Amino acid sequence: MKKVPFTPWLFPEEHTEIVRALLQYGLIKISDKRDLPLKSGGKTDVYINLRDARNNPEAIKFISDLFAIPLQRLKPQRFIEIPDSVSAFAGPLSINTGIPYLTIRGEAKEGRVADAKMIGTPKPFETVCIIDDVITDGASKVAAYQLCKQLNLDLQTLVVLVDRQQGWKKYLPKHGCEMPVWPGMTLHDVRKQLILQGFMQRCSKEAEEKNPIIVAFDGRSWEDILPIADQLRTTGAILKVNDLLFAKGIESLLPELSIYGRVMADLKAHDIPNTVANTCRRLLACPPWAVTVHASGGGEMIKAAIKELEGTETKVLAITVLTSIDEKTSEEIFTRRPFDQVLKLAEIADRAGAHGFVCSPEEVSALAEKYPGKEFVTPGIRSEGEDKQDQNRTGTPAGARANGATKLVMGRQLLGASDPVAEMNRVLKEELNITI
DSSP: OOOSSSSSSSSSGGGGHHHHHHHHTTOOEOOTTOOOTTSSEESSSEEEGGGGGGGGHHHHHHHHHHHHHHHHOOOSSSSEOOOTSHHHHHHHHHHHHHHHEEEEOOOOTTOOOOSSSEEEEEOOOOOEEEEEESSSSSGHHHHHHHEEEEEETTEEEEEEEEEOOHHHHHHHHHHTOOEEEEEEEEEHHHHHHHTTTTOOOOOOOOHHHHOOOEEEOTTTHHHHHHHHHOOOTTOOEEEEEEHHHHHHHHHHHHHHHGGGSSSEEEEEEEEEEHHHHHHHHHHSSOSSSSSEGGGGHHHHHHHHHHHHHSOOOOEEEEOOOOOOOHHHHHHHHHHHOOOHHHHHHHHHHHHHHHHHEEEOTTTTHHHHHSTSSSSSEEOOOOTTOOTTTTOOOOBBBBHHTTOOOOEEOHHHHHTTSHHHHHHHIIIIIIHHHOOO
16 A cells, blocks of 8 residues: 655645635535534534535636546556545546546445446555545545455545545544545634635634633644534633643744633743743744743743743743642642742742743632732633542632632633533533523
């Protein structure tokens, strides 16, 4: 099996023009209400439908020219179309590239003299690639893959215009499909252009001002968080990332994630002032809503972070005592109880000019009273009765807000729900009396 290039077959610089053309030809439907039905039964905000190219010969030529790009690079002996999404341009694509093609039907036609499952006569061991408009979980591609194997065809890859990033990487191997997928763009790329070009809405300032919830995307991959980040796009929630910043790179991740809302770069910086300044300089590529530094790094370190981010709206939040630390551990590390150590670290951070503090719900009341006007971010927030897991000093959303918290960090309760947005809206409405 031929190895497929890792990078998409379209350059980022081409996305603007391509998305604009897809809109012009009516091949994209969009809805900020996320009410567009998918074949899987779900709903989406962006629906890509290349079969509608039938309505316009110019659209057929445009799509044919696009798919000629990967075929000319792969140089297969035959390409395979899966009707009916791409059958409108399969013929013109064959003429365009000089490559014959095979049609594989989703369901066999009954009462036919010819092969009921396909149209065309492939030769054993031919190099082939499958083309389709999009890929979601990959379920609709399994039958075509299996038939290729039965025919002893050398399947190079599945070529799609858009990868919807909805589970195929797990689904295909689970069902025995060793088939690389080579997309031109991702759904994120498409959505990014639609937002930047003003066809889809960013979150309103009103929603941002009303919603105090910070959603913690800790321990999750980019593709895991994308569907949820998009659903949260109009809610005003802040998106908190930590390990993902290191996995994808600060300067790569921030501009992409910021498409979906404000970002909290939870770097937990703790080093000599110069190193922290160097780290914060990376944030200037796309300044986030806030960055976290450990107050225990000292006043000069906090000042270095603030100075590096001067001229931006990024808040420097000082972490006091982690919510995972109980009284015994706090005594061991700091020789103080958590409450006393929080007060001490907050004093250091305030003198250095920090814009706010990260503390547990147990200490937020004292800090809010002592430092009015600051930002008070409380991790360890979960509804009454929810498992504390690895957190020790926790609180409820309503309790933390009543004690002065301005932002509430919630992760596993929301992300573990069958519908994270519905659960967040429930917390807002039922526990905080907030309607977005």
